[in-house]
Structures are given as structure tokens and as C-alpha cells.
Amino acid sequence: xxxxxxxxxxxxxxxxxxxxxxxxxxxxxxxxxxxxxxxxxxxxxxxxxxxxxxxxxxxxxxxxxxxxxxxxxxxxxxxxxxxxxxxxxxxxxxxxxxxxxxxxxxxxxxxxxxxxxxxxxxxxxxxxxxxxxxxxxxxxxxxxxxxxxxxxxxxxxxxxxxxxxxxxxxxxxxxxxxxxxxxxxxxxxxxxxxxxxxxxxxxxxxxxxxxxxxxxxxxxxxxxxxxxxxxxxxxxxxxxxxxxxxxxxxxxxxxxxxxxxxxxxxxxxxxxxxxxxxxxxxxxxxxxxxxxxxxxxxxxxxxxxxxxxxxxxxxxxxxxxxxxxxxxxxxxxxxxxxxxxxxxxxxxxxxxxxxxxxxxxxxxxxxxxxxxxxxxxxxxxxxxxxxxxxxx
Numbered sequence: 001x002x003x004x005x006x007x008x009x010x011x012x013x014x015x016x017x018x019x020x021x022x023x024x025x026x027x028x029x030x031x032x033x034x035x036x037x038x039x040x041x042x043x044x045x046x047x048x049x050x051x052x053x054x055x056x057x058x059x060x061x062x063x064x065x066x067x068x069x070x071x072x073x074x075x076x077x078x079x080x081x082x083x084x085x086x087x088x089x090x091x092x093x094x095x096x097x098x099x100x101x102x103x104x105x106x107x108x109x110x111x112x113x114x115x116x117x118x119x120x121x122x123x124x125x126x127x128x129x130x131x132x133x134x135x136x137x138x139x140x141x142x143x144x145x146x147x148x149x150x151x152x153x154x155x156x157x158x159x160x161x162x163x164x165x166x167x168x169x170x171x172x173x174x175x176x177x178x179x180x181x182x183x184x185x186x187x188x189x190x191x192x193x194x195x196x197x198x199x200x201x202x203x204x205x206x207x208x209x210x211x212x213x214x215x216x217x218x219x220x221x222x223x224x225x226x227x228x229x230x231x232x233x234x235x236x237x238x239x240x241x242x243x244x245x246x247x248x249x250x251x252x253x254x255x256x257x258x259x260x261x262x263x264x265x266x267x268x269x270x271x272x273x274x275x276x277x278x279x280x281x282x283x284x285x286x287x288x289x290x291x292x293x294x295x296x297x298x299x300x301x302x303x304x305x306x307x308x309x310x311x312x313x314x315x316x317x318x319x320x321x322x323x324x325x326x327x328x329x330x331x332x333x334x335x336x337x338x339x340x341x342x343x344x345x346x347x348x349x350x351x352x353x354x355x356x357x358x359x360x361x362x363x364x365x366x367x368x369x370x371x372x373x374x375x376x377x378x379x380x381x382x383x384x385x386x387x388x389x390x391x392x
Contacts, residue, residue, distance in 0.1 A: 001057055005111070008083075008091045018091055021083035025093070030059070030080055045217050055113035061106040067092045068107050072100065081109055127153070136214045137202040141172035141194070148214030151178040159184055173199035176388070177206050177214065181221040186388040203227060227388045233259075237339055245336045247291065247317075256335075257289040260315045263339065276302060276312065284310045291335070293318040303327040
């Protein structure tokens with residue numbers, strides 16, 4: 001087989017090479033996959049992987065008018081598959097017993113491994129969209145629920161095990177469930193209540209190995225893995241009764257400090273030794289967040305404590321500007337202005353850039369929700385985000 005493909009794919013092809021191909025093909029015999037699986041007793045759940053592993057020797061006959069014309073011009077050989085040299089110097093394999101009277105017989109022979117990444121077209125009649133699809137995953141989702149077989153094909157076409165699959169409109173969680181079963185990592189985002197009523201129970205069944213439907217058998221999935229469930233924090237800023245932007249009341253000091261650390265790319269790490277160390281960006285650069293209005297005396301005291309070999313970014317509600325230019329180790333920002341400058345407000349879209357997920361923390365035991373409430377960058381939307389922790 002290797003020699004055959006080497007001749008077909010060679011840069012220089014001639015009749016001598018074609019004659020060698022026909023000498024090899026004279027002893028070739030074909031067998032349908034169904035017969036092959038039955039003869040070797042290969043179970044259905046292993047057949048898909050077997051096809052990929054043996055794609056180098058799996059062939060298919062397809063229609064080709066140019067190959068048909070070539071085959072009709074050549075002597076018919078007494079063998080299942082023959083080789084021919086086209087006028088352009090290409091070597092084609094074709095079925096020797098093709099119907100001479102057929103207008104477009106399936107005549108050209110191609111190898112599966114050379115065509116695995118070809119576009120299969122956009123009309124897939126082999127995937128059922130009715131029947132048991134509504135029951136897949138054990139959750140009902142009347143509008144927009146996709147068959148697991150469809151998602152499996154799409155994911156399989158463009159990813160490899162371990163790749164990351166993103167579904168920003170998760171719906172009933174089909175994409176995450178299928179990606180999990182296929183050994184892919186995944187992220188799903190959903191604004192609706194079905195993030196908890198549908199996706200959470202569905203994923204739990206996948207992880208527990210109790211989801212027997214969909215592509216479970218085809219992928220050989222037995223259960224395992226896990227995920228993180230994060231809830232997008234409420235907007236950091238809101239307008240007061242006079243139309244001014246202020247910090248939302250539900251943000252306590254710790255939440256506000258962490259949010260500002262995220263805004264300015266500092267690591268949130270409150271110090272037990274210094275009240276003004278809420279986070280750091282290096283060993284000598286720190287951030288301090290407070291809702292108080294700082295006086296000149298307080299700023300000078302902070303500058304003295306920080307020292308000349310360290311720097312401090314101060315985020316506060318207001319401060320006395322007189323004399324602050326002399327405090328070279330301090331950078332002072334008003335919180336409302338600092339946030340407003342970095343965010344787009346009044347837009348329900350994806351314009352806000354979020355660099356990373358916050359670290360997860362356990363919620364109180366009396367909170368049954370698996371979601372983790374964390375302050376993040378200010379935004380005008382709320383929703384739930386699932387992040388896979390499956391290892392395959």
C-alpha cells in the first residue's frame with residue numbers, strides 16, 4: 001500500500017509507474033466495512049475509532065467524469081481496481097467493473113486518510129433531528145436543541161482531544177456535554193435561568209456516567225472530569241438619583257478592592273501587615289483601594305510608609321490635590337473616573353475585555369448553587385459561565 005501511494009503522489013509519474021500500480025492491484029481484494037467488522041467481531045462503539053486508525057487502507061468510490069473518460073479509453077483489466085495515467089500526468093485508481101452505460105458511476109477510488117479533512121458538504125441527511133433528540137441529556141429544551149450527533153461531527157471536524165471548545169450561547173448544554181464526552185475542554189456561557197435548571201443537571205449526569213443517551217456509546221464515555229461554574233458579578237458602577245456614576249452599594253470593601261485589582265492588572269493579595277497593601281503587580285508595586293476621601297496629611301503619611309523604593313497606586317473616592325505632585329511614589333486615581341475611563345457603559349454587548357477568570361472560592365454551605373459569586377470587571381450584563389476541568 002505504501003508503494004502504491006508513493007507512485008500516485010510522486011512528482012514525476014509515467015506509464016511505468018502505472019504498470020507497477022496495476023501489478024500491485026492485481027492481487028488486491030476489497031471487503032465492505034460491515035463485513036469486515038463482523039468478521040473481526042469489532043463492537044459498534046469501537047468502529048469509529050477503528051476507521052480513523054485504519055483510514056490509510058479504507059477506500060471509497062466517487063463519481064468523476066474525467067476518470068470515467070480515462071477508464072473507457074483503457075483496456076479493461078481482470079482485477080477489482082485498476083490504475084490509469086491521465087493526459088495531465090496524474091495517476092488515478094478506478095473500479096475495473098464500472099458500468100459502461102452509466103452516465104455517472106461511482107468509479108474513482110480514493111483513500112479515506114487523504115480525504116478526512118475535506119468539507120463533507122452542508123446537507124447531512126444521516127443525522128436525525130427528531131425522535132429521541134428531545135430527551136437527550138435528560139432535559140427538555142423545546143426550541144433550538146441540537147442533536148448530540150450533530151455537535152459531535154462538528155467538534156470532530158475541527159478539534160483534537162484536549163482542545164478548547166467555546167459555546168457562548170449554551171442553551172441546554174449540548175455542546176459542553178458532547179465536548180466533555182469527546183475529551184475536549186470547554187467553556188459555555190448562558191444568560192438564561194436554564195444555566196442552572198438544564199445545564200447543571202445535564203453535566204452532572206455526564207460526569208457521573210449516568211447519561212447513557214446521545215453520543216455516550218459512540219464515544220465510549222464512562223464518566224469523569226468536572227467543571228467550574230462562575231456567575232458574572234453585578235455592575236461595579238451605577239447612577240445615583242442625580243445621574244452621577246457611583247460605586248454600587250452591594251460592593252463591600254473587599255469586593256471593591258478585588259475589582260479594582262482586576263481593572264489595573266494587579267494580583268489581589270491583601271496584607272495582614274499593612275492596611276494599604278490590597279494587591280501587587282511586582283515586588284515593589286502595590287495598590288490600595290478605599291471609598292474614603294483622603295486628605296493631604298493622610299497621603300503624606302502613606303507616602304512616608306511606602307518609602308522611596310516602593311510605589312503605590314491609590315484608588316479612592318476623592319482626595320486633596322494640593323501638594324500631591326511631590327509624592328513621587330504615589331499614583332492617585334478617583335475610583336469612578338478610573339472605572340469609567342476603562343469601560344463602555346450603557347451597552348449590552350461584548351465590548352468589555354476580560355483577560356481571565358477570577359480564582360474560584362467555595363460559597364457558604366447553605367447556598368445550594370454551584371455558582372461562585374465573584375466581583376469582576378464592571379459590565380451591564382449578568383450571566384453564568386461554565387469552565388471545564390475534565391482531563392479526557
